[in-house]
Structures are given as C-alpha cells and as structure tokens.
Amino acid sequence: MVLAARSNRASYALLAGPAIVIYGLVIVVPVLYSLVLSFTDWAGMGVPNFVGFTNYVVMFSDPIFWWGLRNNGLVVLVSLIGQIPLGFFLAYVIYRRLVRHSGFFEAVIFFPALMSPVVVALLFGVVFAPSGLVAEMIGRATGNPMFSLTIFNTKNTAIIPYLIVLLWMYTGIYFIIFLANLQKTSPEMLEAAVLDGASEWNILKSLIVPQQIPVFLTSAIYAVAGSLKSFEILWIMTNGGPSYYSNVLGLYMIQNTFSFYKYGFGSAIAIVVILLSVFMILILSSIAARFSRRFEQGAT
Amino acid sequence: MNSPLGKTFPLGRLACRVSTMAVAAALSFGSTALAYADVTLSAIVPYTKIDPDYGRLQETYERFHAANPDITINFDYLDHDAYHNKMQALAISGNLPDVLTLWPGKRTGYLTNRGYAKDLRPFIQRDGVDKMLRPVFTQAQAPSGDVYEIGVPYVNFTNVVYVNRKLLDQLGLKYPATLEELMGQSKAIREAGYRPAVFGDQSNWVLQSCLLSVLVGRLGTPEWFANALAGKDGAGFTDPPFVNALQKIRDMVDAGFIDVSEPSTTREQALSTFVSGRSVYLIGGIWEVVNLTSALPADMKDAVEMHPLPAVAGAALAGVDSSSGQPATGFGMSAKLDDDKAEAAWKWIKFNLDPSNKDIDVKYGMLPIYTSDVGISDMLTDPLAKSSYAFSSSIKDVLPVLDDRLDAEGVTQVINAGLQELVLGSVTPQDLAAKYEAWVAANDSNRKAK
Numbered sequence: 001m002v003l004a005a006r007s008n009r010a011s012y013a014l015l016a017g018p019a020i021v022i023y024g025l026v027i028v029v030p031v032l033y034s035l036v037l038s039f040t041d042w043a044g045m046g047v048p049n050f051v052g053f054t055n056y057v058v059m060f061s062d063p064i065f066w067w068g069l070r071n072n073g074l075v076v077l078v079s080l081i082g083q084i085p086l087g088f089f090l091a092y093v094i095y096r097r098l099v100r101h102s103g104f105f106e107a108v109i110f111f112p113a114l115m116s117p118v119v120v121a122l123l124f125g126v127v128f129a130p131s132g133l134v135a136e137m138i139g140r141a142t143g144n145p146m147f148s149l150t151i152f153n154t155k156n157t158a159i160i161p162y163l164i165v166l167l168w169m170y171t172g173i174y175f176i177i178f179l180a181n182l183q184k185t186s187p188e189m190l191e192a193a194v195l196d197g198a199s200e201w202n203i204l205k206s207l208i209v210p211q212q213i214p215v216f217l218t219s220a221i222y223a224v225a226g227s228l229k230s231f232e233i234l235w236i237m238t239n240g241g242p243s244y245y246s247n248v249l250g251l252y253m254i255q256n257t258f259s260f261y262k263y264g265f266g267s268a269i270a271i272v273v274i275l276l277s278v279f280m281i282l283i284l285s286s287i288a289a290r291f292s293r294r295f296e297q298g299a300t
Numbered sequence: 301m302n303s304p305l306g307k308t309f310p311l312g313r314l315a316c317r318v319s320t321m322a323v324a325a326a327l328s329f330g331s332t333a334l335a336y337a338d339v340t341l342s343a344i345v346p347y348t349k350i351d352p353d354y355g356r357l358q359e360t361y362e363r364f365h366a367a368n369p370d371i372t373i374n375f376d377y378l379d380h381d382a383y384h385n386k387m388q389a390l391a392i393s394g395n396l397p398d399v400l401t402l403w404p405g406k407r408t409g410y411l412t413n414r415g416y417a418k419d420l421r422p423f424i425q426r427d428g429v430d431k432m433l434r435p436v437f438t439q440a441q442a443p444s445g446d447v448y449e450i451g452v453p454y455v456n457f458t459n460v461v462y463v464n465r466k467l468l469d470q471l472g473l474k475y476p477a478t479l480e481e482l483m484g485q486s487k488a489i490r491e492a493g494y495r496p497a498v499f500g501d502q503s504n505w506v507l508q509s510c511l512l513s514v515l516v517g518r519l520g521t522p523e524w525f526a527n528a529l530a531g532k533d534g535a536g537f538t539d540p541p542f543v544n545a546l547q548k549i550r551d552m553v554d555a556g557f558i559d560v561s562e563p564s565t566t567r568e569q570a571l572s573t574f575v576s577g578r579s580v581y582l583i584g585g586i587w588e589v590v591n592l593t594s595a596l597p598a599d600m601k602d603a604v605e606m607h608p609l610p611a612v613a614g615a616a617l618a619g620v621d622s623s624s625g626q627p628a629t630g631f632g633m634s635a636k637l638d639d640d641k642a643e644a645a646w647k648w649i650k651f652n653l654d655p656s657n658k659d660i661d662v663k664y665g666m667l668p669i670y671t672s673d674v675g676i677s678d679m680l681t682d683p684l685a686k687s688s689y690a691f692s693s694s695i696k697d698v699l700p701v702l703d704d705r706l707d708a709e710g711v712t713q714v715i716n717a718g719l720q721e722l723v724l725g726s727v728t729p730q731d732l733a734a735k736y737e738a739w740v741a742a743n744d745s746n747r748k749a750k
Binding site: 131150258 | 388391392490563566717718721724
C-alpha cells in the first residue's frame with residue numbers, strides 16, 4: 001500500500017511537475033515580481049528604492065486612474081451584456097436555422113474577429129474621425145458640409161466609439177464558442193421537445209440556456225480578463241484622448257511604465273488590474289454556481 | 301684606439317646612434333601610427349536600416365573613412381525606443397559605446413545628467429567650431445554650461461504656418477501681420493466653407509509643441525523662462541507669460557481659428573484636409589515639408605508658403621523672426637574615452653557638421669544653416685525645399701520647445717492633456733497653469749536640480 005501510494009505520488013509529480021514549473025515561471029513569478037516592484041520607485045535602471053504604499057496612494061488619488069477604471073467598467077459591461085448575449089443570440093439563430101444562408105452569416109459574423117486589431121483601429125479611427133465617414137454621411141444628409149462629429153468632445157461619450165468597435169469585433173468570438181457548444185445539443189431531445197409542443201421560447205429557456213451556463217461562465221471569465229487588459233485598439237484609435245477621456249487602465253499602465261519610466265508605478269497598476277480580474281472572476285463563478293444549482297434543483 | 305677604425309669609430313658610433321634613434325623614432329612613430337590605425341570606435345544609432353537616416357549615415361561615413369582611413373567606426377542600429385532602453389542598460393553596466401547619439405534636450409538626460417557623456421566645449425573652442433555655427437547649436441545643454449552633442453546644424457522648427465496662398469487669394473485675404481488679425485480671418489474663411497487652420501492634435505503633443513511653445517517663448521523673455529524652469533526669483537508657470545500664452549490659445553478657439561475637433565483629429569487627417577484644399581492654414585513643424593512634398597499636387601507646391609507665426613500683442617519678442625525649435629539630434633562621446641579615442645570621435649562629430657558634406661545632407665532632406673551662406677539655396681530645386689531653407693535662414697531667435705526642456709511626464713499628462721481640455725472648454729488657462737506649476741514644483745527635474 002505504502003509503495004503504491006509513493007508510486008502514485010511520483011507519477012503525479014512527474015506528470016504535473018513540468019506544467020507547475022512552467023506555470024510558476026510564466027505566471028506566478030512575474031506577478032510576485034510585479035508585486036515587489038510596486039512598492040519601489042524603480043525607473044527601469046539602477047537600484048530600486050522601497051517607497052512603501054506611495055505608488056498606490058498616488059494612483060488612487062489620480063483622477064486619470066479612476067476615469068480609466070470607469071472606462072474599463074464600461075468595457076467589461078459591453079463584453080458581459082453586449083458581446084456574450086449577442087454572440088449567443090446569433091449562434092442560436094444560426095443553430096436553429098431561423099435564417100436562410102446560415103453559412104454566409106457565420107462567415108460574416110466571425111470575420112471581424114480575424115482582423116488585426118491595428119487594422120480595425122485604423123479603420124474605425126477614420127470612420128469616427130471628426131470629419132470621417134460618419135460625419136460625412138451626417139453632413140450630406142443634413143446639407144451641412146462643415147459638420148463635425150463631436151462624440152469625442154464630451155468626457156462622458158468619448159469612449160462610445162471604442163465600445164462600438166469592441167462589440168463589432170469580438171462578438172464573433174463568443175458566437176463561435178456558443179455555436180460549437182450548441183451543436184453538441186442532442187437533436188433527439190430537441191425533436192422530443194418540438195413533438196411535445198414546446199415553443200421556441202420554451203426550448204431556449206428550458207433546454208438550451210441551462211446547458212450553456214458553463215459556456216456563459218467561461219466566456220464571462222474570458223471577457224473580464226480580456227476587457228481589463230485590452231488597450232491596443234484604443235491606443236491607435238484615440239490614444240486615450242481627447243485628454244484622458246477615453247483612457248483605460250491598460251493604456252494608463254503602458255504610458256506610465258514605458259513613456260515615463262515609472263516601472264514601480266506601472267507594476268502597482270498591474271497588481272490592481274490582476275486583483276480586479278480575480279475579484280470579478282470570483283463573483284462570476286459564484287453567480288454561475290448559483291444558477292447551476294438552481295437549474296439542477298429545477299431538473300430534479 | 302689607434303686602430304684603423306680609430307677615426308671612423310666616432311662616425312660609426314654616430315651612425316649607430318643615428319640609426320638607433322631613427323629606429324626608435326620610427327618605432328615611436330610606428331607605434332603612434334599603429335595606435336591611431338587601431339582606433340576603432342563603437343557607436344549605436346537610434347534608427348534601423350530602413351530609415352532614411354541610415355542612407356545619410358552610410359554616405360557620410362564612407363566619405364569620412366576615405367578621408368580618415370585610420371579611424372573605423374562600427375555602427376549598431378536600433379529602433380528608437382529600443383535605443384533608449386539599451387542605452388540605459390549599457391550605462392548602468394558601464395558598457396556604453398564610444399560614440400553616442402544624443403538629444404540636445406531632456407530625451408537622453410539619463411546619460412547627460414548622470415555624467416556618462418563628455419563635455420565637448422574644449423574641442424569646440426579649440427577648433428573654432430562655434431564660429432561657423434549659429435549660437436543655438438552650441439548653447440548650454442546643462443545648467444553647468446556643458447555641451448554634449450552637435451549634429452548637422454539643422455533646427456527642427458516646431459512652429460511653421462503653412463499657407464495655401466491660392467485659397468487665401470481666392471478669399472481676398474493676405475497673410476496677416478498680427479495674431480489678432482489671423483484670428484479675425486476665421487469668420488470669413490468659415491463662411492466660405494473652409495477650415496481656417498488644422499493641427500491634428502490627437503497624439504496630443506502638437507498644440508504644445510507647435511503652438512504653445514512659440515507663444516510662451518515670445519511672451520516671456522529667455523531669462524523668465526530660465527527662471528521658471530529652475531523656480532528662481534519666484535518665477536513659475538503661473539506667471540503672466542505662461543497664462544497669457546494659454547489664454548491666446550483659448551482666444552483662438554473662441555474666434556473659430558482652432559476647431560474643437562482638433563483633439564480628436566490625427567496629423568494625417570489634418571494634412572489631408574490641407575492638401576485637399578479644405579483648410580487655409582496648416583500649423584506644424586518644419587518636418588511637414590517632407591510630407592507635403594510627397595502629398596501635394598505639382599501645381600500646388602508653388603502655392604504653399606511657409607511663414608512664422610504673426611506678431612503677438614504684448615510679447616516680449618515683438619518681431620516675427622522667431623520660432624520654437626530644437627537642434628537635430630547629434631553625436632556625442634562617452635565620458636570614459638581616452639585621448640586617442642576622444643580625438644577620433646571628435647573628428648567624426650566635426651565631420652558631420654562640416655559644410656563640405658552639405659550635398660549629402662541636402663540629398664536626405666536636411667538643410668543645414670551656418671553663420672555664412674554656403675550655397676545651399678543654389679542646390680535646391682523643389683519650391684517647398686527652397687521655402688523651407690528660406691524659412692530656417694530667416695529665423696533669428698530659436699525659442700525653447702516645452703517638451704524638450706521640461707520632464708515628459710508633466711508635459712504629457714498635465715500640459716498636453718490640459719491643452720485638449722482647454723480647447724474643449726473644460727479647464728481655464730489659470731487652472732491649467734496652476735495645475736502645471738504644482739506638478740513642476742513637486743516633480744520636475746529642473747526644479748529638483750535647483
């Protein structure tokens with residue numbers, strides 16, 4: 001028995017060891033390193049000085065941080081209540097063949113996700129420019145050749161074009177995830193439901209959605225993590241401006257770390273982003289667990 | 301001693317001594333020549349082989365090496381950001397290259413402020429280089445008066461008003477003498493369906509670099525600016541020259557000269573608006589000549605004029621022969637170089653600014669300016685290049701560019717972002733000035749140096 005247990009432990013160590021070591025080196029060590037750096041004033045060179053919580057105090061008293069956090073919140077919201085539900089809805093429509101030429105729509109919906117973020121940023125930069133495509137169309141429609149799009153000029157609305165781009169670009173990812181999972185649904189079960197006279201709404205509510213809850217959870221975790229770290233499209237599209245109106249935490253971190261050589265401060269922002277991600281993912285997990293229990297109880 | 305060689309011995313000894321001395325001298329000379337032949341310098345430049353500067357460097361070096369076969373320079377090429385990152389690491393590890401590419405302002409302060417670069421003043425004064433260059437190229441680059449770099453004597457002017465003269469004529473207007481008149485033209489231009497001016501400030505440094513700097517430079521005296529930088533004699537950025545410069549920008553918005561869409565307009569969009577004849581003025585740096593040369597239709601090149609900003613009411617510098625700008629990047633040398641290497645590095649630095657190489661500079665779009673005419677205008681055929689050279693030559697006072705003299709963080713996060721808010725009407729000139737002064741007082745390295 002003892003020998004067998006030892007042999008089991010050795011097998012586990014042999015099989016899991018390399019993965020744990022790689023995970024530790026790639027994820028745990030950099031996070032711990034960032035945590036240590038966040039308490040220093042390291043400028044990318046020289047010996048870092050310990051500054052305690054100064055970086056965190058400065059960050060939490062900076063209005064750009066709070067505005068970036070607000071914008072990140074909107075990005076998360078668009079992902080959670082925009083991209084995922086829309087992706088699911090479109091996948092359901094295609095899966096249930098509620099439209100004709102579903103192959104064409106599959107390609108069209110997924111296509112934006114295949115595009116380079118740089119190309120998308122440049123494209124929509126032109127679309128939403130003050131004298132860009134949207135302004136040109138409105139100008140022609142209203143007979144005002146000097147019409148200029150002012151959506152960026154207001155602090156509260158400057159982020160909206162970016163949110164539209166995110167919705168357009170990433171809905172296709174969730175669409176494909178849901179479509180792949182919907183195709184695993186037993187056709188016999190659906191046939192039985194139809195024969196029993198279940199409406200489309202009842203099929204969706206009572207058969208499809210409960211099965212997709214783990215997929216919703218996985219997508220939500222993916223969306224939250226991606227939303228908090230994304231900045232590249234925004235960087236090219238608006239550079240966080242005008243002023244800091246469309247800034248997000250990822251861009252705020254990049255600017256401080258690499259433009260102003262504040263590696264300690266940048267690390268503090270990174271730690272906050274990580275903590276926020278973990279916190280939100282824990283909340284999502286608990287919500288999903290509750291939903292799963294409810295449906296399981298409902299099923300029994 | 302009476303040997304037959306008796307008389308010849310002294311001669312032989314003399315011959316021996318002479319030959320010994322000759323050999324010694326030859327060896328000595330040889331060793332010097334050998335040492336000089338062995339002078340090999342290392343250098344890193346902040347551009348890659350696809351950059352036009354690479355071609356200019358190659359041609360200049362080929363000519364230099366032909367004239368100085370005893371000096372070899374091994375160049376390494378890095379992208380701009382990679383250059384700065386690597387140079388910081390090399391400085392810390394004590395492995396800086398012999399020849400440094402340095403900025404005259406704060407960009408390479410991590411080297412010049414920390415004693416990694418040699419002061420070139422002894423070489424400059426010894427060889428009289430300052431006599432052939434305008435003062436801006438040999439002015440102090442540190443509070444101590446040190447000069448760390450000199451490059452091709454070319455100023456990157458950041459304030460040039462490009463004028464579509466055809467459009468101006470069509471509207472019955474003339475290039476104005478004062479800033480107030482310039483603003484006053486906005487209404488007529490807008491009523492005719494055109495944009496008065498475009499900047500393209502989405503990247504957020506344009507209004508600061510290409511407009512605020514020249515206004516601050518003209519409204520304040522150089523002494524005031526130096527004092528405000530150092531926080532001396534109670535001077536600071538809440539003083540009238542700075543606040544009034546911000547107010548002028550706000551006035552330009554109110555007059556309709558600066559459009560509120562500027563903070564979300566890219567440089568490319570601004571350039572496109574100007575080139576397509578939809579705006580009368582384009583305000584930008586002298587580097588736009590390159591973009592305009594390739595973008596403007598042939599018939600429009602003659603119609604584009606380059607002017608300095610019109611006179612500003614209440615300015616300490618009342619004339620119009622001033623613009624903000626900074627000398628181009630140039631070469632310096634590591635503080636660690638011994639005499640032989642330092643002399644060789646200086647030969648290379650001096651060779652780069654020698655008027656005899658002006659053909660290479662002109663070929664690559666750099667139009668150097670010297671204290672005397674070296675015949676550059678005769679070499680130019682393109683109308684825009686001619687205008688560019690005439691503009692550069694006409695500027696007497698080169699005013700400081702804010703982001704060249706103050707810490708990037710404060711300029712970017714407070715001034716650049718604040719200027720966009722000023723245009724959008726979210727902040728007043730006084731509040732922005734107070735916010736910036738608070739930042740500078742607490743953080744800027746110029747104040748800390750004090």
